Amino acid sequence: MIIGVDIGGTSIKVGLVKKDGTIIKKESYKVVNNNQEKMAEELGNFILKFIGDDLSAIQGIGLACPGIIDRQNGICHTSPNLFWHELHICEIVQNICKKEVRIINDANAAALAELVLGAGKDFNSFVMLTLGTGVGGGIVINHELFEGKDDSETELGHWTLVENGEPCNCGKKGCIEAYCSASALIRETKIAMEQNSSSLMWDFADMLVKANGQTAFEAAKLGDKSALEVINNYVTNLARSIIKINDVYHPEVFLLGGGVSLQKEHLTHKVEEAIMNIGNQKIRVLPSKLNNDSGIVGAACLFLK
Numbered sequence: 486m487i488i489g490v491d492i493g494g495t496s497i498k499v500g501l502v503k504k505d506g507t508i509i510k511k512e513s514y515k516v517v518n519n520n521q522e523k524m525a526e527e528l529g530n531f532i533l534k535f536i537g538d539d540l541s542a543i544q545g546i547g548l549a550c551p552g553i554i555d556r557q558n559g560i561c562h563t564s565p566n567l568f569w570h571e572l573h574i575c576e577i578v579q580n581i582c583k584k585e586v587r588i589i590n591d592a593n594a595a596a597l598a599e600l601v602l603g604a605g606k607d608f609n610s611f612v613m614l615t616l617g618t619g620v621g622g623g624i625v626i627n628h629e630l631f632e633g634k635d636d637s638e639t640e641l642g643h644w645t646l647v648e649n650g651e652p653c654n655c656g657k658k659g660c661i662e663a664y665c666s667a668s669a670l671i672r673e674t675k676i677a678m679e680q681n682s683s684s685l686m687w688d689f690a691d692m693l694v695k696a697n698g699q700t701a702f703e704a705a706k707l708g709d710k711s712a713l714e715v716i717n718n719y720v721t722n723l724a725r726s727i728i729k730i731n732d733v734y735h736p737e738v739f740l741l742g743g744g745v746s747l748q749k750e751h752l753t754h755k756v757e758e759a760i761m762n763i764g765n766q767k768i769r770v771l772p773s774k775l776n777n778d779s780g781i782v783g784a785a786c787l788f789l790k
């Protein structure tokens with residue numbers, strides 16, 4: 486069995502994973518920003534407690550971490566959301582747990598999980614986009630994760646989609662992430678709700694703060710005009726992003742993961758349709774299979790390949 490850890494900006498999820506990818510148990514804790522070495526020690530101690538008496542049955546510990554990662558040396562170079570910089574996280578956790586620790590960028594972990602156990606299993610090449618707080622991108626070529634120089638992540642989410650467009654968390658303007666993340670969808674949902682007090686979106690979120698990545702989708706299914714407009718704009722931007730990425734990589738299929746992809750085929754069919762309308766192209770788009778557990782499973786996959 487393997488320990489898979491999904492390190493997020495707000496919480497850290499730890500799972501006990503079987504070789505077939507099944508998660509046997511899962512626990513999480515809230516991230517408290519502290520001295521980075523202390524945060525790494527806290528993680529090590531949490532994992533140790535989580536494992537309990539099963540230590541001898543554990544093959545290794547995989548970490549999925551946001552930011553720029555040096556996989557070879559087990560270092561998180563930089564992770565803006567966690568305020569980590571040159572953190573030797575694998576060494577610290579390994580010293581506490583006495584098990585081998587491996588690390589991977591979180592978007593790549595999601596792609597790896599789909600490659601080994603999920604929707605990407607039967608494809609030679611695919612691009613996975615995770616539509617969450619940000620937009621992560623994982624690229625698989627010839628059934629291998631493409632990680633670029635130093636195994637650092639590719640930054641598909643920060644390609645420019647709109648010149649001088651919406652501001653992005655990375656400091657640039659008009660990135661794919663600023664239009665296709667769940668955060669971008671929620672931003673547009675809230676604007677539309679404020680402009681239209683009779684929208685059915687208010688039935689799904691009675692206060693603006695309750696609006697989430699599903700609100701506009703659900704109201705649009707009932708024919709609500711302003712929700713339909715939000716969804717059409719969102720899907721159009723996603724389709725334009727996919728066409729752009731497809732021009733370079735031309736994979737067999739695109740996989741969509743992250744919170745927005747909970748809409749499954751309802752989302753992917755719309756995106757395929759929009760790609761056809763905009764670019765007169767047929768590009769295959771499928772929902773990911775592992776969703777919220779892709780970080781844990783992908784991190785565990787570091788010991789399966």
Ligand SMILES: [Zn+2]
Nearest residue numbers: 643653655660
């Ligand atoms: Zn950006």
